[in-house]
Amino acid sequence: MTKKIVIIGGGAAGPKAAAKLRRENPDYIIDLFTDEDIISYSACGLPYFIEGIIDDINKLIVRTPEQFEKQNIHIHLNKKCIKVEPQKRHVLIKNLKTETEKTVNYDILVLATGARPFIPPIENIALKNVFSLRKLSDGINIKNAMLNSKKVTIIGGGYISIELIEAFVANHLEVTVIEPNKYIMNTFDPEISQIIQNHVLQMTKGQVYILNEDRAVKFEGKNGIVKQVITQKGKAINTDMVVIAAGVVPNTEFLNGTDLKKGCYNTIWVNNHLKTSASAIFAAGDCVEKTNQITKNPCWIPLGSIANKEGRCAALNISDNDCSFEGVLGSAVSRFFSFTMSQTGVTEKEAKAKGYEVVTATVTKKDKAGYMPDVENITLKLVVDKSSRLIFGAQAIGCGEANQRINTVSSAIGNGTRIDNFLNLDLPYSPPYSPAIDPLLNAAQIIFDKLESNKECS
Amino acid sequence: MTKKIVIIGGGAAGPKAAAKLRRENPDYIIDLFTDEDIISYSACGLPYFIEGIIDDINKLIVRTPEQFEKQNIHIHLNKKCIKVEPQKRHVLIKNLKTETEKTVNYDILVLATGARPFIPPIENIALKNVFSLRKLSDGINIKNAMLNSKKVTIIGGGYISIELIEAFVANHLEVTVIEPNKYIMNTFDPEISQIIQNHVLQMTKGQVYILNEDRAVKFEGKNGIVKQVITQKGKAINTDMVVIAAGVVPNTEFLNGTDLKKGCYNTIWVNNHLKTSASAIFAAGDCVEKTNQITKNPCWIPLGSIANKEGRCAALNISDNDCSFEGVLGSAVSRFFSFTMSQTGVTEKEAKAKGYEVVTATVTKKDKAGYMPDVENITLKLVVDKSSRLIFGAQAIGCGEANQRINTVSSAIGNGTRIDNFLNLDLPYSPPYSPAIDPLLNAAQIIFDKLESNKECS
Numbered sequence: 001m002t003k004k005i006v007i008i009g010g011g012a013a014g015p016k017a018a019a020k021l022r023r024e025n026p027d028y029i030i031d032l033f034t035d036e037d038i039i040s041y042s043a044c045g046l047p048y049f050i051e052g053i054i055d056d057i058n059k060l061i062v063r064t065p066e067q068f069e070k071q072n073i074h075i076h077l078n079k080k081c082i083k084v085e086p087q088k089r090h091v092l093i094k095n096l097k098t099e100t101e102k103t104v105n106y107d108i109l110v111l112a113t114g115a116r117p118f119i120p121p122i123e124n125i126a127l128k129n130v131f132s133l134r135k136l137s138d139g140i141n142i143k144n145a146m147l148n149s150k151k152v153t154i155i156g157g158g159y160i161s162i163e164l165i166e167a168f169v170a171n172h173l174e175v176t177v178i179e180p181n182k183y184i185m186n187t188f189d190p191e192i193s194q195i196i197q198n199h200v201l202q203m204t205k206g207q208v209y210i211l212n213e214d215r216a217v218k219f220e221g222k223n224g225i226v227k228q229v230i231t232q233k234g235k236a237i238n239t240d241m242v243v244i245a246a247g248v249v250p251n252t253e254f255l256n257g258t259d260l261k262k263g264c265y266n267t268i269w270v271n272n273h274l275k276t277s278a279s280a281i282f283a284a285g286d287c288v289e290k291t292n293q294i295t296k297n298p299c300w301i302p303l304g305s306i307a308n309k310e311g312r313c314a315a316l317n318i319s320d321n322d323c324s325f326e327g328v329l330g331s332a333v334s335r336f337f338s339f340t341m342s343q344t345g346v347t348e349k350e351a352k353a354k355g356y357e358v359v360t361a362t363v364t365k366k367d368k369a370g371y372m373p374d375v376e377n378i379t380l381k382l383v384v385d386k387s388s389r390l391i392f393g394a395q396a397i398g399c400g401e402a403n404q405r406i407n408t409v410s411s412a413i414g415n416g417t418r419i420d421n422f423l424n425l426d427l428p429y430s431p432p433y434s435p436a437i438d439p440l441l442n443a444a445q446i447i448f449d450k451l452e453s454n455k456e457c458s
Numbered sequence: 459m460t461k462k463i464v465i466i467g468g469g470a471a472g473p474k475a476a477a478k479l480r481r482e483n484p485d486y487i488i489d490l491f492t493d494e495d496i497i498s499y500s501a502c503g504l505p506y507f508i509e510g511i512i513d514d515i516n517k518l519i520v521r522t523p524e525q526f527e528k529q530n531i532h533i534h535l536n537k538k539c540i541k542v543e544p545q546k547r548h549v550l551i552k553n554l555k556t557e558t559e560k561t562v563n564y565d566i567l568v569l570a571t572g573a574r575p576f577i578p579p580i581e582n583i584a585l586k587n588v589f590s591l592r593k594l595s596d597g598i599n600i601k602n603a604m605l606n607s608k609k610v611t612i613i614g615g616g617y618i619s620i621e622l623i624e625a626f627v628a629n630h631l632e633v634t635v636i637e638p639n640k641y642i643m644n645t646f647d648p649e650i651s652q653i654i655q656n657h658v659l660q661m662t663k664g665q666v667y668i669l670n671e672d673r674a675v676k677f678e679g680k681n682g683i684v685k686q687v688i689t690q691k692g693k694a695i696n697t698d699m700v701v702i703a704a705g706v707v708p709n710t711e712f713l714n715g716t717d718l719k720k721g722c723y724n725t726i727w728v729n730n731h732l733k734t735s736a737s738a739i740f741a742a743g744d745c746v747e748k749t750n751q752i753t754k755n756p757c758w759i760p761l762g763s764i765a766n767k768e769g770r771c772a773a774l775n776i777s778d779n780d781c782s783f784e785g786v787l788g789s790a791v792s793r794f795f796s797f798t799m800s801q802t803g804v805t806e807k808e809a810k811a812k813g814y815e816v817v818t819a820t821v822t823k824k825d826k827a828g829y830m831p832d833v834e835n836i837t838l839k840l841v842v843d844k845s846s847r848l849i850f851g852a853q854a855i856g857c858g859e860a861n862q863r864i865n866t867v868s869s870a871i872g873n874g875t876r877i878d879n880f881l882n883l884d885l886p887y888s889p890p891y892s893p894a895i896d897p898l899l900n901a902a903q904i905i906f907d908k909l910e911s912n913k914e915c916s
Contacts, residue, residue, distance in 0.1 A: 012894070042827060042829070042889065042894070044827070044887075044888060044889050044894075045827060045829055045830075045889050048829075048830065048889060048890075053830070053831060054829050054830070054831070059828075059829040060829055293884070303887065304887060304894050305884075305885070305886075305887035305894050305895065306884070308894050308895055309882070309895070325882070326882055328884050329884040330884075331884045331885055331886040331887075332886050332887070332888070333886035333887065333888045333891050334888050335888070335890050335891075340891075342886050342891075343886070344884070344886060369500060369502070369503060370517075371500070371503055371506075371512050371517035371518055372503075372506065372511070372512070373511055373512070401862075403862065403886060403891050404859075404861065404862040404865050405865075406886055407862050407863075407865060407866040407885050407886065408865040408866055408868070408869045409869070410866070410883060410884055410885050410886065411866045411867070411869040411870045411873075411875075411880075411883055411885075412869045412870075412872075412873060414870075414875075414879065414880075414882065414883045414884060415869075415870060415873045415874075415875040415879055415880075416873075417869070417872075417873040421872065421873055422869075422872075422873075424767070424783070424784055424872065425868060425869055425872045426751070426763075426764070426785075426786050426787040426788075426789045426802070426868055426872060427763070427789055427865050427868050427869075428789040428790050428791035428800050428801070428802060428861060428864055428865065428868065429502075429761065429762060429763035429789075429790070429791065430502065430790070430791045430792050430793065431500065431502050431503050431506060432506075432793050433791050433793075433798075433800075433861050436470070436500070436502075436762050436763050436766050437763065437766055437767070
């Protein structure tokens with residue numbers, strides 16, 4: 001009997017699952033519903049469209065509905081899933097254009113509804129020129145507003161924020177960032193975040209202003225357009241536009257009233273085969289809970305690379321293969337002009353919060369042979385669990401080649417590597433690519449020596 | 459009692475051992491003898507000095523004899539070790555300036571005599587303007603000759619050759635390369651070497667000429683200066699200078715007559731603590747045999763990064779620590795202008811020659827998100843052992859970020875990773891750094907699918 005597979009969500013995981021299901025079985029009936037008027041695009045590219053590095057927003061579209069139709073995958077745009085009834089094996093779909101509703105039956109359901117920007121409780125949030133960034137249309141709207149603005153305020157100082165700062169600085173706006181933590185880029189350990197924040201401030205020479213340990217509480221407008229941001233500490237920041245980049249929340253409200261098990265942060269719980277607690281329902285992407293590969297704790301790190309892998313893995317399990325998804329490391333990278341910020345695994349503060357005793361080493365070293373004219377520094381922090389001696393995480397930042405080192409550590413952590421082994425890694429060497437002894441091995445050596453000398457370390 | 463430690467050799471391993479010994483113990487009496495008039499320099503940087511990227515050759519000097527003397531490490535320049543007498547615990551040292559000899563006693567001896575260019579049997583090899591590249595003075599001599607030359611011939615097409623081609627092309631010379639194999643860069647699998655060779659030829663548009671499957675047999679000169687290279691196949695190549703880059707041989711002849719155990723290719727055998735077969739004698743660097751970490755076979759892959767590690771490890775063992783050196787992967791990287799060539803582990807041809815059945819995947823993919831304006835391709839080959847499913851090696855080339863991927867694979871191999879695990883690596887993703895699914899994972903997936911489908915694969 002031919003399976004009828006319904007997929008909810010058109011971001012990364014849904015289209016990936018659809019494409020993989022089709023490759024696995026030409027007979028599946030595949031219908032994908034999305035509440036957007038477009039599917040399968042790279043939201044991660046939007047800051048570069050806003051900046052102007054990517055001239056045409058259509059370049060961010062991975063595959064069009066027509067391309068999916070050619071593969072006999074039916075794409076239903078502007079159709080929002082508002083209810084799931086696991087017992088009846090159907091979903092309730094609302095047509096956002098006509099406001100009509102209808103039920104759609106399924107044999108297998110894939111929930112890939114993603115996440116949306118978290119909007120903090122700020123007074124007058126409905127003023128014009130207040131944006132968040134998630135969809136293609138958000139990117140277009142922010143870009144249009146930017147071209148008519150001189151001052152912008154960004155609420156939040158994480159990965160999306162730092163990419164937007166670059167975009168706005170490149171377009172000659174004055175940028176104010178309001179960040180509740182002591183430094184921006186709070187997913188790094190504080191001494192690393194501090195270096196990042198200092199770099200951003202120094203490099204932009206007065207064009208960027210960062211308000212730390214404060215929050216936006218109110219917007220003031222004029223003619224319905226935002227003109228001022230008032231903070232908890234009473235600062236008033238003049239602005240022509242605001243972008244809220246304060247994190248995301250999963251799109252799971254449509255599941256309220258069902259008995260599908262929830263995960264942390266209101267996500268959907270799944271097992272390591274991407275199966276939900278309800279029979280015949282899988283879930284993948286930003287809407288599902290993850291498992292931290294190191295601590296084995298539930299976590300929620302919503303990232304496009306993971307969504308792709310989960311969509312694929314869910315499709316394989318639906319097709320009677322055995323695909324196990326063993327969790328995430330939280331590997332992430334971003335850049336601020338030529339400055340790279342990359343991390344993997346757990347930070348020192350995260351490890352300590354989970355009760356681990358860790359040993360760390362932070363080195364600032366040249367990224368290639370010191371005599372090469374394009375040599376740059378990187379600052380690298382390595383985190384190792386004291387009792388197991390397993391590599392737990394790394395952070396690397398700088399104008400030098402930082403991301404290569406984090407890829408190397410991701411590979412080590414993913415394979416359960418102890419410092420004793422990591423220390424001896426045979427990494428390729430040539431003057432344009434690294435010093436004779438890689439900064440990673442310098443840091444590893446320091447940790448090894450600390451462990452051997454039994455000193456108090458961390 | 460204070461140990462008297464004698465080190466023979468001033469390249470990478472010797473000075474590294476000396477510096478580490480001093481840090482371990484301020485009381486050691488450390489004497490380092492070298493037959494050169496300089497120590498502790500980066501030979502790997504010489505092609506960039508010749509090219510002109512590095513303006514001052516002194517930048518290649520890591521530490522001067524004076525800096526060592528400040529640490530109470532005695533450097534003896536122009537002093538060549540001509541004989542070792544393990545039973546008497548002394549060495550015979552010849553002063554190359556005065557031609558006098560004297561014996562020097564040791565408690566511990568470290569042999570770090572390195573390697574020198576292999577000079578093939580070519581008639582009239584003593585003509586002027588015939589060079590090889592190893593020492594600083596070689597770099598200066600080649601550069602001076604280059605500045606007065608229009609045509610250069612390079613004997614051999616390996617890593618040093620490709621860096622010299624760049625240097626000569628950048629200085630507007632016509633370059634002829636004579637390579638005995640079907641393609642240059644023969645340490646890669648042939649289909650990868652072919653891409654490299656094609657790239658070199660296309661990019662240089664007639665400025666580089668490669669003679670494959672041929673050898674130089676004779677030089678013809680005029681006024682004592684080389685003017686023509688005659689090949690085995692009878693070609694005559696007009697030239698103003700020649701650089702021999704046909705591999706290296708270990709400097710171990712001074713050990714003839716002793717009963718020190720030799721390794722493959724006339725190297726010095728050492729155990730995994732860098733101890734030779736004679737008591738109180740350690741050896742490190744390019745002059746010693748290595749162990750291939752994957753095949754566990756003896757091998758000889760002389761590289762600066764390894765020499766540094768071995769020098770350090772030998773020093774630790776001399777200082778009564780326990781440092782085990784577990785072998786090499788043969789990780790190496792080089793560039794030709796913006797084109798990177800990087801590899802680690804064993805190639806398909808090497809694996810097959812050793813009797814392994816391997817499964818491979820070769821992909822040509824974008825190195826970052828396809829819509830980024832500076833996106834470039836890389837070609838990546840992954841080699842996996844069929845029976846153990848262990849990652850055995852990888853080769854990555856291209857104008858895109860190839861070396862990051864090889865570092866990642868080096869880390870995986872170094873930790874004994876199976877394809878099943880590698881497939882799920884959580885690598886950092888952001889449009890300027892990689893596609894949402896890294897080329898490494900594409901290649902891994904292909905191999906996994908081949909293994910699962912039990913097809914004939916490789």
